[in-house]
Amino acid sequence: MGQVYAQQIDAEWPVVRAPEIAGYLTLLGDSLASVTGVRDLQWHFTLVNYAEVNAFALPGGYVYVTRGLVERTTEMDQLAGVLAHEISHVTRRHAVKQMEAAQRANLGVSVVCVLTGVCESTATRIAIELGGAAVFAKYSRDDERQADEDGVGLVVRAKVSPKGIPLLLQTLLDERKTKPGGLDAWFSTHPYEEERIKYTNALIAKLDSSKLAALTTDSPRFQEFRERVKKLEAPPKRE
Numbered sequence: 001m002g003q004v005y006a007q008q009i010d011a012e013w014p015v016v017r018a019p020e021i022a023g024y025l026t027l028l029g030d031s032l033a034s035v036t037g038v039r040d041l042q043w044h045f046t047l048v049n050y051a052e053v054n055a056f057a058l059p060g061g062y063v064y065v066t067r068g069l070v071e072r073t074t075e076m077d078q079l080a081g082v083l084a085h086e087i088s089h090v091t092r093r094h095a096v097k098q099m100e101a102a103q104r105a106n107l108g109v110s111v112v113c114v115l116t117g118v119c120e121s122t123a124t125r126i127a128i129e130l131g132g133a134a135v136f137a138k139y140s141r142d143d144e145r146q147a148d149e150d151g152v153g154l155v156v157r158a159k160v161s162p163k164g165i166p167l168l169l170q171t172l173l174d175e176r177k178t179k180p181g182g183l184d185a186w187f188s189t190h191p192y193e194e195e196r197i198k199y200t201n202a203l204i205a206k207l208d209s210s211k212l213a214a215l216t217t218d219s220p221r222f223q224e225f226r227e228r229v230k231k232l233e234a235p236p237k238r239e
């Protein structure tokens with residue numbers, strides 16, 4: 001099921017195929033996916049050249065992040081945290097549930113649009129909002145909690161610091177207060193932000209501090225990747 005929509009996204013969206021960029025994202029994503037204990041999935045990590053901040057997963061192991069999200073990160077552990085959270089939505093089968101709900105909603109608009117909050121046109125987006133479909137794109141509070149809990153566990157097992165998870169959430173929350181609008185897609189598909197910051201901080205506080213100090217927060221390869229993403233051609237203008 002995920003594959004069908006992944007093909008649609010890959011055909012219609014400005015996915016970044018530059019090997020240095022796509023290669024690094026795959027490397028980082030695989031390093032996290034490899035510690036899930038799930039062996040029967042083939043993971044795909046894809047960067048989309050959209051200025052909007054967003055990250056989402058399709059069933060079967062398709063994880064997407066936007067350029068806008070990467071540009072908001074400052075260190076590797078923040079992007080790793082987002083990927084780990086999305087990976088957990090796949091392994092916990094939340095992504096399947098969400099897609100089934102989106103299909104059931106059958107609003108006459110693209111399921112991909114409902115799932116991701118990324119719609120081809122403003123008109124489509126407004127139709128979705130009027131139809132209340134933004135609700136269908138959201139994971140439940142429990143699913144978000146579980147993905148955060150698994151996400152913290154995953155990055156730690158991959159020897160990456162979990163502190164990047166609440167840090168990036170806080171960055172996005174702060175930005176929304178000063179510049180509302182640009183983060184609409186993110187907040188429509190990732191609700192409960194303030195709660196998630198508290199929850200992930202509480203999980204981190206339970207970890208052994210010396211063990212925590214030994215985990216990686218950043219890497220030169222990540223910084224190279226981020227610089228390359230910032231220099232990508234301007235995202236295509238959408239209506």
Ligand SMILES: [Zn+2]
Pocket residue numbers: 085089139143144147190
């Ligand atoms: Zn989530």
